[in-house]
Amino acid sequence: MNIPDTATADKTISINALKISCSACSMHQLCLPMGLEDADIDRLDKIIGKRRRLERDEPLYKMGEPFRNLYAVRFGHFKTYQINVAGEAQITGFQMAGELLGMDAISGDRHHCDAVALEDSEVCEIPFAHLEDLFGHVPTLLRHFHRIMSREITREQNVMLLLGNMRAEQRFAVFLVNLSARYAARGYSPTRFQLRMSREDIGNYLGLTIESISRLLSRFKKLGLVHVDKREVELLEPARLKAMAAGTEQCSPMA
């Protein structure tokens, strides 16, 4: 998997250090080093473990595995899901570049869910024990880490709201608008993007079936809200979609 650096280790240290510098990473304004001064970024760089590449469908970690690292997505997309005794899964989130994986494992010392790459992707390994050591020396980092964990809590609360009392159409609008905002924050088009996950994954995440997702897409298409070709999506009426997501507007029944 990883290029062995046995004899050349000494020579490549500086190169590797450069290679995995957070400041050189395009995601450093969204990711863990956000808001850090250069000196502190250097300290963070020193503890960041190796990068890890994953291909489509490859697991980053599995439920029950001992917890050692958090992971920051460098590029690509992931999904996290829990499996119950019956073998059914519930997808708990989709993660993209700059987002952190594994925080649910801190309590319990074991991973609490599975994380799988949706496409060829790369992550930074962040040894959590070292990160904890660093917290004592870089309060800004600690503050930001707490914000990230807190944001994960609010994100999940929003999903609870979605699953608990939204109709299918609103759920799907929320999903699209959320993706749009996250791509926008990364400098991508908020109106044109690719769905990295299957219809089945979307349905599972939203508490719906694949057929429902398919029908919703067809309906949104017919209403001129979106343009869809395979997994390529264009939001034609972002304002109306946002209104649907907020619950202030609803489109016609199934017809």
Add this chain to the structure above:
Amino acid sequence: MNIPDTATADKTISINALKISCSACSMHQLCLPMGLEDADIDRLDKIIGKRRRLERDEPLYKMGEPFRNLYAVRFGHFKTYQINVAGEAQITGFQMAGELLGMDAISGDRHHCDAVALEDSEVCEIPFAHLEDLFGHVPTLLRHFHRIMSREITREQNVMLLLGNMRAEQRFAVFLVNLSARYAARGYSPTRFQLRMSREDIGNYLGLTIESISRLLSRFKKLGLVHVDKREVELLEPARLKAMAAGTEQCSPMA
């Protein structure tokens, strides 16, 4: 609201300090000070703000209010919920003694949901800025705080699983078994306890209607799984309830 301590301030410091000592609190093994040495508990005590009493239905905080404190429940019960534009609520959790409220407000600096007392209750105010200061000096406390936040994340993931792909009966079994375990951890009976929340609250939390909850209770009663009188519940067959919660057993259809 609070007893003003103007002239007597100096004299009462020690008494107050004693009064709000974490080590004297019956919840200290479940709450923030868990696992701390006495010296560190003292440091924590020093930053803990005043206690606050709330009566039934009184809000502890409301969505949008600036975030200053976390709150530890000393006794009583709370619910937290989000409200959407349509004015509908989604309850995101019920909190009991020893549990922490407000972590979702850390990102954003404002409360992200409402918290309301379900009965006469008391909390400890924990000024978050001071807690952050303390983190640099008490690594054990920091570690434990991360575990608490992480546990909140996994709790919410479990609710997502519940809302996303469990049938009503299983949801309700999960709910009862969860309460049972939490009361057990606090030294109360795992089989006999009072529901502190209304049927409506339960339904809202579980993504069901009040009528469904009522029917489920009646059915569980008829099946001899529980004994119910008003809000007093006795779990007559905890093992079967656990099996239902796990999804390995299901009771008969509505009949």
Add this chain to the structure above:
DNA sequence: CGCCTATTTGATGTACATCAATAAAAGTGG
């Protein structure tokens, strides 16, 4: 090209919601 998987679309079923009525508590004021 042919197999395999992903997606779409239609027909039917059902778990739970909604509507409606009653009953039982809980609070309120005299």
Add this chain to the structure above:
DNA sequence: CCACTTTTATTGATGTACATCAAATAGGCG
């Protein structure tokens, strides 16, 4: 303490949003 209203809970009848079942279509890829 007792009428009174108001809230909360139960139970039944009916409706519906979405699931399930089924079949067809379309890509992806060896």
